Amino acid sequence: MSIKIISCHPVFNENAVVLSQKFNWKLETQFDPQAGDIYLVYGGHEMAHQLLEAQFRKNASYGYIIMNSEQIHSQFMKNKYYIELMKRNVVFDYTTINTDYLKKTHDIKVLSYYFFEFLRLETKNPTPKYDVTFIGSKTEDRVKLMKDLEEEFKDLKFYVDFDWKHGSSNAMTEIMQDSKVVLNIGYYSENRPLETHRINKALACHCDVVSLKSDDTDANEFYDEYCYMTDDIKTTLHKYFNDELKPKKPYEDLVKTLAQKFHPHMMFIVDHIQKKLKSIHNNNGTTEEIVSQSTSTDTNVSTNSSKEIKTGE
Numbered sequence: 001m002s003i004k005i006i007s008c009h010p011v012f013n014e015n016a017v018v019l020s021q022k023f024n025w026k027l028e029t030q031f032d033p034q035a036g037d038i039y040l041v042y043g044g045h046e047m048a049h050q051l052l053e054a055q056f057r058k059n060a061s062y063g064y065i066i067m068n069s070e071q072i073h074s075q076f077m078k079n080k081y082y083i084e085l086m087k088r089n090v091v092f093d094y095t096t097i098n099t100d101y102l103k104k105t106h107d108i109k110v111l112s113y114y115f116f117e118f119l120r121l122e123t124k125n126p127t128p129k130y131d132v133t134f135i136g137s138k139t140e141d142r143v144k145l146m147k148d149l150e151e152e153f154k155d156l157k158f159y160v161d162f163d164w165k166h167g168s169s170n171a172m173t174e175i176m177q178d179s180k181v182v183l184n185i186g187y188y189s190e191n192r193p194l195e196t197h198r199i200n201k202a203l204a205c206h207c208d209v210v211s212l213k214s215d216d217t218d219a220n221e222f223y224d225e226y227c228y229m230t231d232d233i234k235t236t237l238h239k240y241f242n243d244e245l246k247p248k249k250p251y252e253d254l255v256k257t258l259a260q261k262f263h264p265h266m267m268f269i270v271d272h273i274q275k276k277l278k279s280i281h282n283n284n285g286t287t288e289e290i291v292s293q294s295t296s297t298d299t300n301v302s303t304n305s306s307k308e309i310k311t312g313e
Contacts, residue, residue, distance in 0.1 A: 001034070001035070001036030001037060001274070001277065001278055002025075002026060002034075002036075002037055002038075003023075003025045003026075003037075003038045003040070003270065003274065004025060004026045004027070004028045004037060004038070004039050004040070005019055005020050005025050005026070005027050005028060005039070005040045005041075005042070006027075006028045006031060006039055006040075006041055006042070007027075007042040007043055008041065008042065008043035008044055008045075008046045008047040008051075009042070009043030009046045010169065011043070011169065011172075011197075012042035012043045012067075012069070013169050014118050014119060014169035014170075014173075014201075015042055015116050015117060015118065015169075016042050017119070018117045018118060018119060019040065019117070022117075023267075025040070031054070033054065033055075033058055033061075033062040034061075034062065035058075035061040035062060036061070036062060036274075036277045036278055037062040037063075037277075038062070038063050038064075038065060038270065038273055038274055038277065039062065039063070039064050039065065040064075040065045040067060040092075040270075041064050041065065041066050041067060042067050042069070043069065044064070044066045044067070044068075044082070044085060045068075045069075045070050045074075045076035045079065045082045048076075048079060048081035048082040048084075048085045049081045051064060051085055052081055052084060052085050052088070055088070055089075060088075062277070063089055063090065063273060063277055064085070064089040064090070065089065065090045065091075065092055065269075065270070065273070066085060066086050066089055066090070066091045066092070067092050067093075067114060068086065068091055068092065068093045068094075068098060068102075068110075069094065069197065070082075070098075071097075071098065071187070071188060071191075071192070071193060072097060072098060072101040072191055073188045073191065077101075083106055083108075086102070086106070086108050087106065087107075087108055090111050090269065090273060091108055091109075091110045091111065092110065092111065092112045092113065092114045092266065092269075093110045093113060093114070094113060094114060094115060094116065094193070094196065095113075095193035095194070095216060095219065096216070097191060097192075097193045097215065097216055098110070098193065099113075101191075111269050112262070112265055112266045112269045113262050113265075113266075114262055114266060115196065115200070115258040115259075115262055116196060116197045116200045116201070117200065117255055117258075117259075118169070118200055118201050118204035118205075119173075119204065120204050120251055120252065121173070121177055121204065121205050121206055123206075124206035125177050125178060125206070128177075128178050128179050128180045129157065129159075129178040129179075130157050130158065130159040130175075130178055130179045130180065131153075131156035131157050131158065131179075131180050131181060131241075132149065132153070132156055132157075132158050132159070132179070132180070132181050132182075132183060132237070133158070133159040133160075133175060133176065133179035133181070133182050133183070133207075134146060134158075134159075134160050134161070134182070134183040134185065135160075135161045135164070135172060135175065135176075135182075135198070136161075136162070136185065136187065136198065137162065137164065137187060138162035138163070139187060141185070141189065142162070142185050142187075143162070145185060145233065146158070146160050148234065149233065149234060149237065152234055153237065153241075156241070159175060159178075159179060161175070169201075172201055173201075173205060176201065176202055176205035176207055177205045177206070179202075179205075179207050180207065180208065181207060181208050181209070181210055181237070181240065182198070182199075182202035182205075182207045182208070182209050182210075183209075183210055183211070183233065184198050184199050184202075184209055184210070184211035184212065184227070185211075185212050185233075186212055186214055190215065191215055192214045192215045192216075193214055193215070193216050193219065194211070194214035194216050194219040194220065194223060195214075196219070196223070199211060199223065199226075199227055200251070200254070203226060203227070203250075203251040203254060204251050206251075208227070208228070208240070208248070209226070209227035209228065210227065210228045210230060210233055210236050210237060210240065211223065211227050211228065211229055211230070212230065212231070212233060213229050213230065213231055225248060225249050226248050226249050226250075226251075226253070226254050227248055228240065228245060228248070
């Protein structure tokens with residue numbers, strides 16, 4: 001019986017590696033679950049059907065903790081396999097916008113919050129190639145904004161990737177360490193959590209971040225200490241490149257603060273699940289309904305938004 005980590009999409013590989021190193025949990029490359037194992041799953045929406053099939057085949061003798069990273073408007077939030085996967089297992093999330101939606105719409109109770117942690121680059125590139133970088137999926141609003149910015153700042157060098165050419169962690173590290181400022185622009189136009197996966201990655205690469213505010217005011221206020229939160233990216237960039245803005249707190253401070261906030265409770269839930277699985281295994285039973293329902297009842301975790309820092313993706 002052990003705690004393991006799997007990543008179902010390359011964009012989360014670095015997060016999986018960091019979590020593995022931090023808690024000395026095995027990063028699984030050959031998925032062969034054994035009775036009593038706990039799997040923390042990044043990107044589970046990409047392999048929901050396969051994860052469910054394996055759990056049924058093993059008679060639910062092991063459990064998943066689904067590290068949900070999908071926003072409420074995502075197509076995966078309507079995928080019956082992904083919803084069933086979350087219902088049958090424990091769910092951790094990064095924002096209360098998601099937790100409120102999952103509870104109200106699917107009666108799925110999120111038991112803990114987590115954050116996206118990345119490997120910190122040792123040194124900062126003193127001569128970055130790009131002044132402003134954006135990497136993310138293409139939307140009409142994003143395309144329009146980037147065109148406007150390139151017209152406004154003709155003397156700056158931009159790097160824009162709407163096709164996820166740099167979708168893996170290594171590829172994103174390569175381009176971000178060659179960038180001075182990374183922009184964070186939300187994918188959706190309403191009910192938008194703060195997309196902290198991009199923010200945290202950029203900060204870990206020594207980039208400054210200019211981010212449009214999300215619909216999560218608590219997250220906006222919290223992250224304003226670490227990046228430049230704004231409703232007007234154009235004006236903020238003018239101030240930034242005219243040296244009118246004060247430096248923000250470093251990535252190390254962000255990680256320390258978030259770890260103190262989230263890790264103790266996360267570890268409490270993981271420990272509780274492990275004890276449940278061990279008890280069921282010793283009694284020659286299966287874990288069906290134990291992981292998702294009994295853990296929720298026993299731990300009685302609150303997802304009251306006023307009591308948590310809301311981080312977003």
